[in-house]
Amino acid sequence: MGAGLTGYAIRRLFWAVPVLFAVSVIVFYILRLAPTDPVDAILGKNFYTEEQAQKLRNKYGYDEPIHIQYLKYMQNLFRGDPGLSIKHQDFSMREVVFDKMWVSFRLNIVAIVITFGLGIPVGVYAALARGTFVDPLTIGFWLLIDAIPTFVMAPLLSWLFALKFGLVSLKYEGLASPNILLPIIILSLPGVAGVARFMRASVLSVVGEDYVRTARAKGLKESTVIFTHITRNALLPMITVVGLSLPGLAAGSLFVEQAFGIPGIGRESFQAALTPDYDVVLVIVLFGSTLFVLANVLVDLVYAMIDPRVRLGAARG
Amino acid sequence: MPEAISAQLQQPVAAAKPRRFRALRLLVRKKVASVALVIIVAFYFVGLFAPLVAPNDPNAQPRPLAAELRNAGPSGDHWLGTDALGRDLLSRVIYAARTTVLFTIVVALTGGLIIGLVLGLLAGYRGGWVDTAIMRVGEVLSSMPTLILMLAITAAFRSRINDAAFSIADNTSLSTDDARALVQFLIIVGAALPFAWVGQARIVRSQALSIRESAFVEAAESIGANTWRVVFRHILPGTLPLFWVGLSGGMAGIALAEVSLSFLGLGIDPPAASFGTLIADGAGPRAFQNNPHLLLAPAIPVAVFFLAWNLLGDALVDILEPRSSRNH
Numbered sequence: 001m002g003a004g005l006t007g008y009a010i011r012r013l014f015w016a017v018p019v020l021f022a023v024s025v026i027v028f029y030i031l032r033l034a035p036t037d038p039v040d041a042i043l044g045k046n047f048y049t050e051e052q053a054q055k056l057r058n059k060y061g062y063d064e065p066i067h068i069q070y071l072k073y074m075q076n077l078f079r080g081d082p083g084l085s086i087k088h089q090d091f092s093m094r095e096v097v098f099d100k101m102w103v104s105f106r107l108n109i110v111a112i113v114i115t116f117g118l119g120i121p122v123g124v125y126a127a128l129a130r131g132t133f134v135d136p137l138t139i140g141f142w143l144l145i146d147a148i149p150t151f152v153m154a155p156l157l158s159w160l161f162a163l164k165f166g167l168v169s170l171k172y173e174g175l176a177s178p179n180i181l182l183p184i185i186i187l188s189l190p191g192v193a194g195v196a197r198f199m200r201a202s203v204l205s206v207v208g209e210d211y212v213r214t215a216r217a218k219g220l221k222e223s224t225v226i227f228t229h230i231t232r233n234a235l236l237p238m239i240t241v242v243g244l245s246l247p248g249l250a251a252g253s254l255f256v257e258q259a260f261g262i263p264g265i266g267r268e269s270f271q272a273a274l275t276p277d278y279d280v281v282l283v284i285v286l287f288g289s290t291l292f293v294l295a296n297v298l299v300d301l302v303y304a305m306i307d308p309r310v311r312l313g314a315a316r317g
Numbered sequence: 318m319p320e321a322i323s324a325q326l327q328q329p330v331a332a333a334k335p336r337r338f339r340a341l342r343l344l345v346r347k348k349v350a351s352v353a354l355v356i357i358v359a360f361y362f363v364g365l366f367a368p369l370v371a372p373n374d375p376n377a378q379p380r381p382l383a384a385e386l387r388n389a390g391p392s393g394d395h396w397l398g399t400d401a402l403g404r405d406l407l408s409r410v411i412y413a414a415r416t417t418v419l420f421t422i423v424v425a426l427t428g429g430l431i432i433g434l435v436l437g438l439l440a441g442y443r444g445g446w447v448d449t450a451i452m453r454v455g456e457v458l459s460s461m462p463t464l465i466l467m468l469a470i471t472a473a474f475r476s477r478i479n480d481a482a483f484s485i486a487d488n489t490s491l492s493t494d495d496a497r498a499l500v501q502f503l504i505i506v507g508a509a510l511p512f513a514w515v516g517q518a519r520i521v522r523s524q525a526l527s528i529r530e531s532a533f534v535e536a537a538e539s540i541g542a543n544t545w546r547v548v549f550r551h552i553l554p555g556t557l558p559l560f561w562v563g564l565s566g567g568m569a570g571i572a573l574a575e576v577s578l579s580f581l582g583l584g585i586d587p588p589a590a591s592f593g594t595l596i597a598d599g600a601g602p603r604a605f606q607n608n609p610h611l612l613l614a615p616a617i618p619v620a621v622f623f624l625a626w627n628l629l630g631d632a633l634v635d636i637l638e639p640r641s642s643r644n645h
Contacts, residue, residue: 022457027466034473136349140628147623149573151580151600152616158602170602197631251462254581259600270581273468281469288462 009301016293023289024282028070031278038062041275042086060084073282083279087271097265097283104252104264106175111187112245119192120238123199124231130204139200142193153186154259172261183260187253191245198241202234209233236306243299247291340558343636350632356625360618363411364418372396373405375412376588388608398610400598406614412590413615417622420506420575421568428510428571429564433517438556440518441525442548452522455515463512467574470508471583478504498589505584509574513567520563524556558637566630569623576619592619 038060039053057063061072073083082093119142126138148156161167161182168179206212207230215229216222252266265284272280345351363370373395379386386403389395397406440448478500485496528534534551542550578584579593580600587594592615598604599611 019453019457019460022453023461026457027461027469030466030470031473034470036473036476040476140349143627144620144624147569147620147627148616149576149580149596149619149623151577152596152612152620155600155602155605155612159605163602163606254464255577269465270468273465274472274583276469276473281465284465285462288465289460292460292462 005301005304008304009297012297012300016290016297019293020286020289024074024286025070027282027285028073029066031276031281032062032066032069034276036276038086038276038278041277060086073279082283085272085280086277087275087280093279093283096280097268097287100263100268101250101252101265101287103175103262104257104266105249107180107184107187107262107264108249108252111184112191112249114184114188115191116195116238116242118188119195120199120231120235122192123196124203124226124234126196127200127203127207128226135200139193139197142196146190146193148190150186150190150253150255151259153189154183154256157182157186158259170260172263179260180262183256183262186256186259195238195241199234199238202237203230206230206234239302239306240299243295243302246295246298247288250291251288340633340636344632347632347635349628353625353628353632356621357629360414360622360625361418361422364414364416367411367415371405371408371411373408375404375408375590377404379403388611390608390610397614398608400595400611406595406610409590409595410592410615410618413592413595414618416502416579416585416589416591417572417575417619420502420509421571423506424509424513424571425564425568427506428513429517429560429567432510433514434521434553434556434560436514437518437521437560438525438548438553441522441556442529442544442552444526444529448522451518455518458511459515464577467505467508467512467578468581468583471504471578474504474507475501475583494588498585501585501589505575505578508578509571513571516567517560517563520559521556524559525552528552528555562630562633562637565626565633568630569626572619572622572626 039048039056039062042056043052054063061069064072076083082097085091085093085096088096122138122142126135129135129138158170162170168182170182171179173179212225212229215225220229250265252264252269254266254270256262257264257266258270268280269284271277272284344354382403386399388401389399389403391398395405395407397410400406400409436451440451478497481500482493482497485491485499486493489496491499529552534547537547537551575584575591576593576596579586579591580597581593582597584593585591595615596612596619599608599613599615605612
């Protein structure tokens with residue numbers, strides 16, 4: 001099994017190469033061919049002479065044919081140079097992108113723990129209450145929370161907790177300050193419905209199993225049956241949901257970061273897309289796509305490792 | 318001969334009817350789903366017939382603009398109050414619904430129905446390198462972070478909005494404002510389309526793959542039915558139930574894309590109405606404290622609309638995909 005797994009992982013990662021190559025080409029061409037001139041962003045629209053513009057185009061290589069620009073960019077990328085930010089000219093890409101990603105990542109980690117910590121028990125609870133009004137009411141409540149866009153939830157909860165109850169201040173004072181609780185809650189709430197629904201379906205597919213009936217028949221306490229026989233087995237498919245939410249950890253929520261002034265990658269993405277800050281957008285997209293592909297491979301591998309019934313066929317790419 | 322053809326053409330319609338009504342009947346029997354369906358139908362009706370439903374012109378400003386006419390709370394004259402320019406908020410919400418409704422229809426029809434269904438059928442029925450190519454492209458698109466790309470695409474093309482709008486306004490009867498809204502609308506449609514078909518194509522493909530192996534397809538092929546007939550008469554109907562499930566499950570996401578882009582100032586700009594810009598006007602804790610109606614008037618319909626689509630999508634999964642284990 002071990003050798004098969006390794007081979008499978010290598011095959012899958014090998015397939016990731018053309019995917020990421022295509023992503024880089026598409027994004028590069030979209031950005032370069034779009035009818036917005038980055039020189040406008042650097043010098044300020046209508047405030048420069050053609051000579052100054054030419055100088056800048058020459059400096060960044062924008063005056064060369066696109067495929068040459070692409071090849072040069074990729075060459076630099078593989079040398080470990082992810083390019084230059086137009087907007088933040090005195091900063092390295094590490095400072096512009098990865099330091100901000102780290103801020104978003106730490107927020108998202110806490111948020112995702114809350115999302116699953118709430119969603120899993122809610123799902124189990126709803127599944128066990130199936131047939132009563134409690135089940136649709138619980139799921140319906142979280143679906144409603146999910147239906148409220150983040151940019152509505154943020155001002156509503158900010159008003160409630162900061163202005164009405166005065167519990168927190170809305171000023172961003174770093175990740176250690178209690179003010180960060182509100183953005184974390186807003187980040188974590190929308191995902192609960194999805195986790196709960198998935199968990200509910202998973203529990204329902206397990207409760208009818210023979211081993212659950214056996215556990216009850218041999219007189220185990222109901223709590224033991226629920227926790228060790230039902231919930232533990234129902235958690236197995238959750239690996240997919242957890243795994244596929246991992247690439248989102250590095251993404252950052254634009255709306256939450258915008259509303260609370262958090263210097264994260266979501267806000268930077270927005271700024272970079274507006275400018276347009278070519279290389280910053282490119283780095284963020286490529287990094288995100290890479291994580292997505294890796295997470296998919298990881299989910300399949302973990303599945304195969306913990307569930308011996310799963311066979312990773314050669315036919316599956 | 319024409320009789321034979323028209324008889325053939327009518328057959329599938331006659332055959333499909335009872336099935337469609339069966340799904341609808343089952344849907345109505347579920348209370349939550351029928352409420353969701355009513356909300357969605359009402360929303361689309363209001364959106365499509367906005368000029369008939371709206372009590373006021375959404376852009377009409379009172380002149381002179383007295384202070385008490387601005388940001389006024391709900392009253393008999395203005396059921397949802399007025400905005401900062403004294404415009405009737407109910408009318409603006411109704412016209413915002415029109416923007417959202419048109420956007421979901423256009424994106425669902427082009428991305429979901431035309432591109433998604435056709436590519437899915439093609440990939441599933443043809444197989445081979447066609448299948449590989451289509452699915453690989455889908456894989457590439459779905460691996461990309463959607464929001465930042467939509468932001469980059471819309472931001473990049475917005476610099477040309479005025480050029481395009483002026484040339485449209487010169488050559489048609491549209492006003493400059495309408496032409497500008499149209500161009501903005503087309504930009505966000507173009508930004509959403511590349512990501513709107515992948516899910517649908519995957520669903521249709523997997524269905525087509527399994528139906529292709531069934532005995533009735535083999536029978537049709539063996540009596541010499543051509544590819545078109547096999548695909549549209551024998552394979553397409555079987556893929557449709559899950560196609561509708563996928564489409565209804567994706568509608569809230571499509572609508573959210575428009576509202577989000579407009580909220581960020583990259584979608585439909587004022588004076589044209591969009592839920593995104595209406596929410597942006599009232600968003601912010603201070604703004605909400607001072608004028609709660611500015612946020613609630615657009616936010617409640619949006620949330621109800623999203624919720625209704627999600628509930629309907631859930632109900633359709635139960636009805637049209639009986640093998641699914643999600644609700645037993």
